Amino acid sequence: MKSETELHFVESVCLPLLRRAQNQDGGWGFLPGSESRVEPTCWALQALLLSTEPRTPEVSRAFQFLYVAQLQDGSWPSVAGDKTGSWVTALACWLLLKESKGTHAATRGLSWLCEDWPRDSSPWRRLLAIFSRQRDVFPINNSYRGWGWTPRTSSWVEPTAFVLMAFAECPPELLPAAAAKRRHLAEALLRDRMCPGGGWNCGNPRVYGVAGEPLAIPTVFALLALLHQPDKRENTASLSWLEGNLPHIQGLGSLAAARLCLQVYGREWPDGAPEFSGIYEKTGFLPGIQVAAWCCLALHANKWLLRSAIRSEVRQ
């Protein structure tokens, strides 16, 4: 599954980009030279952890950036220095749970996540929805509840998937008491929000009677979040959609995410599917930190997510 050209691309373009783009404060911005943010730092650090043995000072500085960025309430803000937690909390927890020293910070983050309920599905709003046209306009089951991009708003696919991935990484004895209920509701939400025919978009499977178009990146993260039940209808339909859509993928981020997901699910990368280097040469876009990290992770998927998945399976 690791073609020579893909390995060469990751080693000659992505990893050097990640190594030279780390900021003085230990974090990464979305692009080289930009201000450090939690999200790209999490992805870059995941990639470097797989590629850098033994641990380098750069990795230690990156962890330190994350510890410093954590807010008093246990959450992480999307912009360093902000006082409000956000969806990146799940990414930070997911990463820190891979680090023995990070467990305390991560469990505080998971507690914050378990207390963050979306308002769109509160009992009062569900009651109102019965008397509104909402069910005709976007027919979703709003008794299922996940997580939003910002606290106390609406459930969306990607932030919900990231929290489920963090839960799966966490030893059961460290999970907050509410995690089991939240996981149950969130998994049901993801299955409910799948687009007709498979795949996910941001979370609108149907609006005004028109089926939503799935997208590669939300599909990948929803599938990774539901990895422990690979034979469920939603998983198999969405994997088929992802495989069938490969020839149409035009962005390096979507391609890297798709490759990561299919590899974790043990699927063969089809002959003739696009390659990282092909898209990079065609578009001339310098990959951002996140995309470069996803390319690295895609080539190390077995080492990375499968390990987590097995741990999760054993715990369950």
Add this chain to the structure above:
Amino acid sequence: MNRRNAALVPSFQRPASKVVIRRAANYQQDLESLLLESLREFKLPIKDKTVLLKPNLVGLDPLGITNTHPSVIAATREAFLHLGASQVLIGDGPAMDRDTEAVLESVRLREFAGPLAQTFVDLNIDDVEKVPLSTRASRLKELYFPKTALGVDFLVSMPKLKTHHWAGVTLSLKNMFGVVPGSCYGWPKNVLHWAGIDRSVLDINATVRPDFAIADGIVGMEGNGPVQGTRKDCGVLVLGNDPVAVDATCCRIMGFNPFKVKYLAQAGTLLGHLEAEKIGQYGENIASVRKPFAVLDAFRHILE
């Protein structure tokens, strides 16, 4: 110029706005000459300035009817460079898909505008600055905005003529939702829906203040827009120095009463002119290019 410091002027104190309507039958014609000739009429202060074009790039667009057409974006860029702008950037933060590169390829922007690595700014992941909102129509007090959008000398909103299933119509003001960074607020930028779409439109435009608007109405979208509607051939470009007036003119072309579009009615009190008599109309007259758009039942009240 720092965009945040521009003072708001009530509409009754504003001079008349100027809007130009040009016929353009298709995207293959010489749009650059058409736009250059039209822009010259405005005598814009852009020599040696940095310009940001903010098209409407919502997401993947296999049918080519969702996003501002790349030929209009590329022609506008060339026209502004010809008029003496030192740099013309293109920037947007797609609302539905975080793979902006895939959106750009789907739109075929590179084919029309050339290599994008130095030209395109992904506003979803740009460095950000928290800015107090100039108006308090929504319950939001402040928002993060991309530094590029805040720092350029001249900001041009470039919408496509489309109906919108939550707001009725999406034009140059609603297009400014795209400057709100996804890295802070997600995909979609749901916090704006929670704060009220109509009110958020007003707050964002009052704060970021687009200087000019160029609407791609060559092909628009009617019905269940902004992404699931149907193609509407309209054959016009509408441009002007007052985004509110441009939107009002587009509404009249689409067969809508701009005063009945909630956020436009609000914007008409503070950000620009809705009244036809306060808009200097040049080029084609509205009646000659009028093409009524179909709307969902929920928005039949905006029909003229």
